[in-house]
Amino acid sequence: MGKNECRWVFCLFKIQPNLRKNEGVFFFPPGAISLMSHNVKKIGVLTGGGDCPGLNAVIRAIVKSAVQKHDIAITGIEDGYDGLILPNKTRELTPFNSRGILHVGGTILGTSNRANPFKYRITVNGKTEIRDVSSEVIQKTKSLELDALIVIGGDGSLNIASHLYDMGCPVVGVPKTIDNDILFTDVSFGFSTAVQIATEMLDRLHTTAESHHRVMVMEVMGRYAGWIAVASGIAGGADVILIPEIPYDKEEICQKILRRQKKGCRSSIVVVSEGAKEIDGALCILQSAEEGGSAERLGGAGEKAGLYIKNNTGIDVRVTTLGHVQRGGTPNATDRILSTRFGAAAVKLIINNQFGRMVCLKGQDIESVPLSSVAGGQKKVPTETGLVITAEEIGVNFGRKA
Incomplete structure (x- = not known):
């Protein structure tokens, strides 16, 4: 022995x-x-x-x-x-x-x-x-x-x-x-920290937007799901939130901003998820996927929305892409x-x-599920319940076509 x-x-x-x-x-x-x-x-x-x-x-x-x-x-x-x-x-x-x-x-x-x-x-x-x-x-x-x-x-x-x-x-x-x-x-x-960072950045953008009477657009990560955009947008007081789950009507978001201006609100905050796209539009892709390599890289959705808002409202627009600071630190x-x-x-x-x-x-409990049930799927933001409905109840616009 x-x-x-x-x-x-x-x-x-x-x-x-x-x-x-x-x-x-x-x-x-x-x-x-x-x-x-x-x-x-x-x-x-x-x-x-x-x-x-x-x-x-x-x-x-x-x-x-x-x-x-x-x-x-x-x-x-x-x-x-x-x-x-x-x-x-x-x-x-x-x-x-x-x-x-x-x-x-x-x-x-x-x-x-x-x-x-x-x-x-x-x-x-x-x-x-x-x-x-x-x-x-x-x-x-x-x-x-x-x-x-x-x-x-x-x-x-x-x-x-x-x-x-x-x-x-x-x-x-x-x-x-x-x-x-x-x-x-x-x-x-990782989600809670990312939302906290995005919210802190929105707090900073508010003061610049108000001082210069601008529309400030902030693009956040999230790939094909809009969780970061919705959560940080609500916490950070955004006026417009654009997410992959709700393809947006670009005219609708411009009208939202112009209505705010008529009421005396000379600045607006727009949060854009990197996977957001227009109705019948395409994703903004920076780099295509490679076989055996990295997945496709999204980016540019904020710039695209910001340019349209500027050209169709006449209001000064600035775009901030938050990028990797959301996942670091x-x-x-x-x-x-x-x-x-x-x-x-x-x-x-x-x-x-x-x-x-x-x-x-x-x-509040830690449980477990089969890996096979998780593999290959994605959890999307519900569009008729939860955070989206809460945001719409307080006047946030998702670019939904009326």
């Missing part, structure tokens, strides 16, 4: 005297079952897709829960799925080297939104080829002696995780996006708490052998 086995026997003998019997059922002291009920020795964790406030808080929670409570080692996988394809991109994470990161933005592991193991870009003799290297990823997890893998990412990363699970990889997902567009979770971490308290809850819950799923699932927030 080895040294470790002796320790377990000793531990069991120490527990036995504290057993309580009730109707033939033995009750173990707190912590005893968790010590004996799992065979997980090592968990890998990676962060995929765009950076996001709260990623480090998730990593910290995973490490503290796994190492300190369950005596499980954590292997950090660097630069997203690249770390499971390229050599020398892993390192041990401990409570010591993971300390002090709760409030730090970005991810200490690095990330990549171009590394898709099923469509991986490889350069051979100067030419780029697209290959399926997913089997190599599975083999890498085995060579690293990982008993489970936690993937922290958005819809793309979680879709990959779902396919890896179908191939036999023991995966658990954690939803991450400032866009708040992941299905089956009420909110994802320190996570707020709400996101730190949610990130911590998600990280601890992901470890608990692994302890309970519940693989192929994603942790999620339902009301």
